[in-house]
Amino acid sequence: xxxxxxxxxxxxxxxxxxxxxxxxxxxxxxxxxxxxxxxxxxxxxxxxxxxxxxxxxxxxxxxxxxxxxxxxxxxxxxxxxxxxxxxxxxxxxxxxxxxxxxxxxxxxxxxxxxxxxxxxxxxxxxxxxxxxxxxxxxxxxxxxxxxxxxxxxxxxxxxxxxxxxxxxxxxxxxxxxxxxxxxxxxxxxxxxxxxxxxxxxxxxxxxxxxxxxxxxxxxxxxxxxxxxxxxxxxxxxxxxxxxxxxxxxxxxxxxxxxxxxxxxxxxxxxxxxxxxxxxxxxxxxxxxxxxxxxxxxxxxxxxxxxxxxxxxxxxxxxxxxxxxxxxxxxxxxxxxxxxxxxxxxxxxxxxxxxxxxxxxxxxxxxxxxxxxxxxxxxxxxxxxxxxxxxxxxxxxxxxxxxxxxxxxxxxxxxxxxxxxxxxxxxxxxxxxxxxxxxxxxxxxxxxxxxxxxxxxxxxxxxxxxxxxxxxxxxxxxxxxxxxxxxxxxxxxxxxxxxxxxxxxxxxxxxxxxxxxxxxxxxxxxxxxxxxxxxxxxxxxxxxxxxxxxxxxxxxxxxxxxxxxxxxxxxxxxxxxxxxxxxxxxxxxxxxxxxxxxxxxxxxxxxxxxxxxxxxxxxxxxxxxxxxxxxxxxxxxxxxxxxxxxxxxxxxxxxxxxxxxxxxxxxxxxxxxxxxxxxxxxxxxxxxxxxxxxxxxxxxxxxxxxxxxxxxxxxxxxxxxxxxxxxxxx
Amino acid sequence: xxxxxxxxxxxxxxxxxxxxxxxxxxxxxxxxxxxxxxxxxxxxxxxxxxxxxxxxxxxxxxxxxxxxxxxxxxxxxxxxxxxxxxxxxxxxxxxxxxxxxxxxxxxxxxxxxxxxxxxxxxxxxxxxxxxxxxxxxxxxxxxxxxxxxxxxxxxxxxxxxxxxxxx
Numbered sequence: 001x002x003x004x005x006x007x008x009x010x011x012x013x014x015x016x017x018x019x020x021x022x023x024x025x026x027x028x029x030x031x032x033x034x035x036x037x038x039x040x041x042x043x044x045x046x047x048x049x050x051x052x053x054x055x056x057x058x059x060x061x062x063x064x065x066x067x068x069x070x071x072x073x074x075x076x077x078x079x080x081x082x083x084x085x086x087x088x089x090x091x092x093x094x095x096x097x098x099x100x101x102x103x104x105x106x107x108x109x110x111x112x113x114x115x116x117x118x119x120x121x122x123x124x125x126x127x128x129x130x131x132x133x134x135x136x137x138x139x140x141x142x143x144x145x146x147x148x149x150x151x152x153x154x155x156x157x158x159x160x161x162x163x164x165x166x167x168x169x170x171x172x173x174x175x176x177x178x179x180x181x182x183x184x185x186x187x188x189x190x191x192x193x194x195x196x197x198x199x200x201x202x203x204x205x206x207x208x209x210x211x212x213x214x215x216x217x218x219x220x221x222x223x224x225x226x227x228x229x230x231x232x233x234x235x236x237x238x239x240x241x242x243x244x245x246x247x248x249x250x251x252x253x254x255x256x257x258x259x260x261x262x263x264x265x266x267x268x269x270x271x272x273x274x275x276x277x278x279x280x281x282x283x284x285x286x287x288x289x290x291x292x293x294x295x296x297x298x299x300x301x302x303x304x305x306x307x308x309x310x311x312x313x314x315x316x317x318x319x320x321x322x323x324x325x326x327x328x329x330x331x332x333x334x335x336x337x338x339x340x341x342x343x344x345x346x347x348x349x350x351x352x353x354x355x356x357x358x359x360x361x362x363x364x365x366x367x368x369x370x371x372x373x374x375x376x377x378x379x380x381x382x383x384x385x386x387x388x389x390x391x392x393x394x395x396x397x398x399x400x401x402x403x404x405x406x407x408x409x410x411x412x413x414x415x416x417x418x419x420x421x422x423x424x425x426x427x428x429x430x431x432x433x434x435x436x437x438x439x440x441x442x443x444x445x446x447x448x449x450x451x452x453x454x455x456x457x458x459x460x461x462x463x464x465x466x467x468x469x470x471x472x473x474x475x476x477x478x479x480x481x482x483x484x485x486x487x488x489x490x491x492x493x494x495x496x497x498x499x500x501x502x503x504x505x506x507x508x509x510x511x512x513x514x515x516x517x518x519x520x521x522x523x524x525x526x527x528x529x530x531x532x533x534x535x536x537x538x539x540x541x542x543x544x545x546x547x548x549x550x551x552x553x554x555x556x557x558x559x560x561x562x563x564x565x566x567x568x569x570x571x572x573x574x575x576x577x578x579x580x581x582x583x584x585x586x587x588x589x590x591x592x593x594x595x596x597x598x599x600x601x602x603x604x605x606x607x608x609x610x611x612x613x614x615x616x617x618x619x620x621x622x623x624x625x626x627x628x629x630x631x632x633x634x635x636x637x638x639x640x641x642x643x644x645x646x647x648x649x650x651x652x653x654x655x656x657x658x659x660x661x662x663x664x665x666x667x668x669x670x671x672x673x674x675x676x677x678x679x680x681x682x683x684x685x686x687x688x689x690x691x692x693x694x695x696x697x698x699x700x701x702x703x704x705x706x707x708x709x710x711x712x713x714x715x716x717x718x719x720x721x722x723x724x725x726x727x728x729x
Numbered sequence: 730x731x732x733x734x735x736x737x738x739x740x741x742x743x744x745x746x747x748x749x750x751x752x753x754x755x756x757x758x759x760x761x762x763x764x765x766x767x768x769x770x771x772x773x774x775x776x777x778x779x780x781x782x783x784x785x786x787x788x789x790x791x792x793x794x795x796x797x798x799x800x801x802x803x804x805x806x807x808x809x810x811x812x813x814x815x816x817x818x819x820x821x822x823x824x825x826x827x828x829x830x831x832x833x834x835x836x837x838x839x840x841x842x843x844x845x846x847x848x849x850x851x852x853x854x855x856x857x858x859x860x861x862x863x864x865x866x867x868x869x870x871x872x873x874x875x876x877x878x879x880x881x882x883x884x885x886x887x888x889x890x891x892x893x894x895x896x
Binding site: 028029031032033034035036037038039040041042044045047123124125126129186187188189190191236237238239240241268270271465466467468616617619620621623624625627628651652653657658659660661663664665667 | 748753756757761766767770772804806807808810812816819821823827828830831832835864865867868875876877878879880881882884886
């Protein structure tokens with residue numbers, strides 16, 4: 001056990017004083033050569049002797065009960081070993097950081113697509129065939145499958161500051177608009193997968209998961225065993241975006257089957273199953289009201305929303321999260337309604353809240369700017385609040401104004417011109433912008449650092465889901481210990497190692513990075529002691545230690561292994577200061593006046609997100625987020641059957657994630673670096689989600705500028721764009 | 730049933746279920762897990778391999794139909810110690826994040842560069858006789874390979890970098 005460092009006061013900037021100079025550099029990922037040569041081992045890549053193949057069977061009713069499973073219907077299929085049904089099977093993946101089993105439904109069916117059995121066979125082909133042919137008998141119950149149709153609605157108490165009604169009434173200029181966004185799928189390229197192997201009363205689970213520390217408890221609770229009997233391995237995760245935060249049905253089923261059959265069992269979801277039962281982002285219906293004075297001071301802000309989820313799921317898409325702190329007003333009010341429906345449950349998908357809430361909110365801001373005749377950048381600059389408008393907390397460090405100004409300058413915003421006036425042949429050209437915001441967090445996290453000579457090892461159960469964890473933890477340890485990052489090995493994704501935050505909510509680098517930093521700092525203290533100098537006087541660089549007029553090679557100073565573990569958790573600074581990444585997105589689009597087709601021609605995202613640990617991987621994440629914004633604005637549209645709730649767009653041909661051709665080469669990212677001393681001892685903020693937050697709104701606002709007309713139901717599919725343009729005639 | 734295939738220059742005789750896809754044969758019978766399964770439906774491109782020198786989605790190929798064919802997988806392109814120019818460029822440009830679609834992107838790009846050098850035009854080619862490697866050409870020709878991390882601009886920078894190296 002280790003003592004826990006609590007973030008109770010602003011921290012000194014040690015990483016700006018160390019001498020190695022590797023933190024922040026655009027270092028290539030150490031795991032890169034393995035990824036590009038196909039040697040990185042993802043869950044389903046693990047070769048195991050004697051492995052059985054399992055395929056999940058889905059419910060084909062919206063609600064009711066299973067009354068019989070006709071095992072005879074698949075008896076003739078060669079190689080089928082068993083049909084596993086078990087009271088411990090889970091209805092859907094655990095919500096992020098649940099740390100306990102999700103609903104275990106037994107015979108009950110809660111939604112069309114719910115995994116209800118696992119067919120296990122000697123071959124994948126046999127299991128797949130049998131899973132499709134297995135006859136299930138049901139007793140059906142009435143089900144409400146749409147948010148509009150269900151009577152089961154939970155209206156939360158409004159979250160308010162000041163008197164919104166009075167401010168709204170007194171406002172000189174008002175925007176009052178309704179927006180809708182459809183459900184979104186995370187659609188990570190690696191389908192959810194698990195290989196479970198029971199031996200001697202313990203289970204080893206290889207599974208594509210983001211949060212090992214929590215997943216271990218979730219699996220133990222699901223199976224009714226002790227966490228000590230569970231080992232989880234996830235060294236490489238083929239994308240997560242929230243969809244792999246919690247233990248999934250494939251992992252529970254694989255573990256149960258392996259226990260029963262005494263052999264390792266591999267369960268890889270088909271792409272369609274991923275759409276059916278992995279947590280989706282809820283559809284939203286939003287109403288945004290913004291009131292202002294004639295001279296552009298915002299006085300009233302309200303952002304109400306309706307989202308959906310399945311009964312028993314605590315998560316609800318926090319649609320108005322960023323609307324609550326981006327701009328100030330005399331009165332603010334936010335009310336959420338959760339509609340309970342019998343459909344694929346909802347959960348976290350990249351930037352829950354901002355990813356869809358900012359589409360509505362920042363579109364409304366754009367419309368307000370139009371109504372006032374004030375430039376959209378200027379309107380935002382005029383309305384930055386002094387403190388968090390809802391709770392009065394200080395902003396730790398907020399780069400929004402600089403991002404807005406710098407972005408406008410770099411993008412050539414001054415050349416924007418009047419809406420609906422720029423044309424190139426059949427294409428109408430427009431520019432749009434939006435603010436970016438995504439709050440930043442610190443989550444309890446532990447790491448161990450071991451130094452032997454001039455080589456170090458970092459160990460934590462943290463994951464790298466493409467985010468660059470292998471790179472940044474090596475850089476932090478190398479910086480702190482004065483080593484080349486080549487001399488640092490990072491071991492991740494193994495539940496035997498110290499428990500980290502996991503990857504989610506953009507808090508991974510803040511949390512696991514800080515734990516690594518603190519563990520390395522303990523080793524620095526020991527090195528200083530051995531060298532006979534104070535910690536402040538110690539310089540570690542290039543494998544050598546200097547201090548107190550002495551200099552020694554680490555190979556002499558740390559001949560025996562030095563080991564330190566550290567744990568960090570959030571503390572008083574989170575109560576006094578509000579930490580958030582900020583930025584500004586700019587987009588230029590071309591809209592075909594006949595087909596309604598929208599092409600993004602270029603984008604710029606200017607972001608302030610604390611200290612950048614690796615300029616290369618940070619840029620990749622920011623870019624990826626911006627491209628998700630393009631998807632949300634233009635193509636991503638998860639649709640369900642309005643009779644039984646089944647997901648209709650259940651593959652990648654029908655659910656349109658952006659492809660190469662949707663994304664221009666001219667995608668620019670500019671970091672305005674800052675230090676957030678109140679956030680954590682490495683002064684970072686979250687990166688993974690800021691890129692998406694607001695990016696789609698910039699694209700939508702560019703469409704409005706190109707066409708002179710607005711769309712309120714997203715994404716801006718060609719038929720909607722045409723309808724909007726025709727309404728203009 | 731049995732099929733004889735040449736994979737990365739080595740001949741194999743594989744016994745397999747008649748329904749087996751080339752993708753599953755490569756991954757589960759021949760131990761070449763570098764080729765990934767993202768959708769099993771020809772929609773994502775993660776399983777792209779070269780079949781007699783041309784790129785195909787191996788999930789849409791039945792093993793039984795490829796008697797005598799020559800297959801090249803990502804393992805046949807380079808190893809961590811000996812990366813091809815394209816593989817090096819992907820590392821240098823960060824043309825990936827999670828890495829899952831990466832083998833497919835690299836296999837597809839390998840074939841795509843050859844297609845352009847042989848003068849095969851695409852929908853966006855200005856000159857049907859002599860297409861050149863513009864960003865637009867790459868975007869068009871690589872659109873069968875999805876990347877949800879959305880490294881697209883960097884993937885294309887990497888391809889352009891590798892093509893430059895080859896010149």
